[in-house]
Amino acid sequence: MSAASVPTPRLIDRFGRQVTYVRLSVTDRCDFRCIYCMAEEMTFLPRNEILSLEELALIGRAFVELGVSKIRLTGGEPLVRSNVAQLARELRALPGLRELTLTTNGSRLVQFAPQLREAGLDRINISLDSLRPDRFREITRFGKLAEVLAGIEAARTAGFKRIKLNAVILRGRNDDEILDLVRFARDRELDLSFIEEMPLGNISEHDRAQSFCSSDSIRRIISSLFPLTPSMENSGGPARYYRMSGSDSRIGFISPHSHNFCHLCNRVRVTVDGRLLLCLGNEHSADLRAVLRDSNGDIDALKAAIVAAMGLKPESHHFELGGDTQIVRFMNMTGG
Ligand code: SAM
Ligand code: SF4
Numbered sequence: 001m002s003a004a005s006v007p008t009p010r011l012i013d014r015f016g017r018q019v020t021y022v023r024l025s026v027t028d029r030c031d032f033r034c035i036y037c038m039a040e041e042m043t044f045l046p047r048n049e050i051l052s053l054e055e056l057a058l059i060g061r062a063f064v065e066l067g068v069s070k071i072r073l074t075g076g077e078p079l080v081r082s083n084v085a086q087l088a089r090e091l092r093a094l095p096g097l098r099e100l101t102l103t104t105n106g107s108r109l110v111q112f113a114p115q116l117r118e119a120g121l122d123r124i125n126i127s128l129d130s131l132r133p134d135r136f137r138e139i140t141r142f143g144k145l146a147e148v149l150a151g152i153e154a155a156r157t158a159g160f161k162r163i164k165l166n167a168v169i170l171r172g173r174n175d176d177e178i179l180d181l182v183r184f185a186r187d188r189e190l191d192l193s194f195i196e197e198m199p200l201g202n203i204s205e206h207d208r209a210q211s212f213c214s215s216d217s218i219r220r221i222i223s224s225l226f227p228l229t230p231s232m233e234n235s236g237g238p239a240r241y242y243r244m245s246g247s248d249s250r251i252g253f254i255s256p257h258s259h260n261f262c263h264l265c266n267r268v269r270v271t272v273d274g275r276l277l278l279c280l281g282n283e284h285s286a287d288l289r290a291v292l293r294d295s296n297g298d299i300d301a302l303k304a305a306i307v308a309a310m311g312l313k314p315e316s317h318h319f320e321l322g323g324d325t326q327i328v329r330f331m332n333m334t335g336g
Contacts, residue, residue, distance in 0.1 A: 010066050011306070013278075013313040021070045021267040022063045024056060026084055028272050030077040032105050033141040034129075035205040036168055036197050040141065050272045053087050055292055059270055060091045062302045069098040076272070079108040085115040092120030101125065103166070107143060109151030113158040124155050125164045125193075130174050131184060139174065156188065164191040164252070169218055170211040178221050186226075186247045193239050193252035194218050198280070215240075215253035222251060238264065256281070262316035268309075276309050281317025285309075 011019035029044050051059070060071055071091055078084050084102075092100045099122045106126040116124070128148060130136040136145035155163050165185055169175050178194075185192035196215055199208055219242070222228060228242035228251060238261035239252035255261075262279075269277040274289025286309035288302060295301035 011063075011068065011310055013310045015263075015313075015315055017263075017265055017313070018067070019266055019268050019310065019313075020068055021072070022060070022068050023072045023074050023267060023269045024060060025075050025270060025272045026053075026056060026073055026078045026087065027076040027081040029080050030075060030105070031080055031107055032077065032143045034105075034127075034143075034168075035139055035141065035203065036170065036208075036211075037201070039201070039203055040205070045273055049289075051274050051289060051292075053083055055274070055289070055297070056087055056272075057090045058292065058297060058299060058302065059274070059288060060097075061094055062299050062306060064091075064094045064096045065299075066303055066306060067096075069096065070101070071097060071099075072101045072103060074103045077105050077107070078102055079104055079112050085112060085119045088116060088121050089119040092122075099123065103127070104151075105140070105143065106148035106151035106155075110147070110154045113151070113154040113160070117158040117160060121160075123162055123164070124160050125166055126152055126155065127166045127168075128152070128181070128184075129167050129169075130177055131180050132177070135174060135177075139170075152188070152190075162191060164193060166193050166195055168195050168197055169213040170197065170206065171213045173206075173211060175213050175218075175221075178218055179225055182222055182226060182244075182249075182251065185249045185251075186244065189248045191250045191252065193254055195254040196257050198256055200280075212257070214257065215255040219253060226251075256317065265313075268313070276306065278309060278313035279317055282314045284312040284314055286312065 013019065027050070030038070033040055033042065063071070073084065073088065088100060091097065100120065101123040102116065102121055103125040106128070109126070129139050131145070133145040136143055152163070165181070167181055169178060181192060194215060197208055197212060219228060226244040228244060231241040231243045231250060233241050233250065239254050242251045244251065269280065270288065271277060274287060274292065276286040276288050278284045286305055288305060291301055291305040
């Protein structure tokens with residue numbers, strides 16, 4: 001690339017934070033209905049309202065030309081959408097993109113891990129909340145643990161490095177499996193992050209205030225068996241990482257309640273209907289689909305809209321447990 005064509009970073013918000021990371025949701029649909037993420041009965045977007053793969057690729061390109069260096073494909077479950085590997089291939093070829101990653105529930109990795117690796121995907125995060133088949137089914141409502149475990153193996157065999165497991169721990173539900181999950185990750189040299197449950201979407205299955213399990217309490221349980229040493233490593237995200245002796249695995253904690261990380265925020269999200277969300281915990285957004293469709297796919301119009309939207313990025317989120325759910329959109333819509 002010539003020096004003249006190096007993209008100039010331009011996505012700076014009102015608080016001086018530079019946006020370098022985009023989470024792109026490729027579908028709001030999912031083959032699971034995790035109890036903390038979705039209601040049992042969900043309505044999904046009609047086809048004409050969702051972005052085509054070409055539109056998603058163009059949005060990715062616009063962001064990268066504006067200095068974004070990392071894109072995560074997510075959803076819903078990204079692998080329920082056809083041709084995601086092709087989208088990954090196009091995005092990975094963008095000059096300036098340093099890392100392309102994907103978050104998945106793992107149910108279709110046996111089928112797709114090799115294609116995704118071949119398309120150039122750099123890393124995969126796989127959600128895993130329980131190692132007990134019955135409980136796994138209860139938490140995901142439809143999931144089969146054996147398929148996900150086979151998916152994790154398929155990702156390892158395909159050659160993905162630093163695979164990360166994500167676990168949401170709910171008090172009284174799976175908090176007795178914290179050490180089993182750590183052992184599982186250690187045995188396979190996988191990283192493992194614990195995510196505090198966030199109040200996104202109205203769910204009636206449980207009371208989020210009752211089920212809340214803080215990162216600090218999880219950390220204490222792990223430390224009782226595997227002493228944790230804080231690590232300086234940082235994946236550019238809100239996770240705080242720790243190392244254990246005798247293991248290459250990292251243990252991460254994503255703690256939107258107990259450790260506010262907004263001042264470090266470098267990310268935005270795009271929903272599959274083209275809404276650019278400036279903050280996970282606020283509704284500030286810009287309609288990129290309208291810009292795309294009104295301008296006949298003009299990338300300069302798209303870039304101008306993205307730059308203008310930076311002025312909407314709020315300083316921080318304000319998640320509260322127990323109060324009315326402030327954010328009505330579910331996590332599958334948000335793009336986790
Ligand atoms: N379907 C994929 C998966 O489950 O990995 C990708 C999308 S999912 C919305 C991304 C992540 O968000 C998952 O790790 C999931 O556990 C997490 N998640 C979903 N709802 C959540 C909530 N209300 N609070 C915290 N994490 C949540
Ligand atoms: Fe689907 Fe992921 Fe939400 Fe579970 S967390 S319902 S797998 S989108």
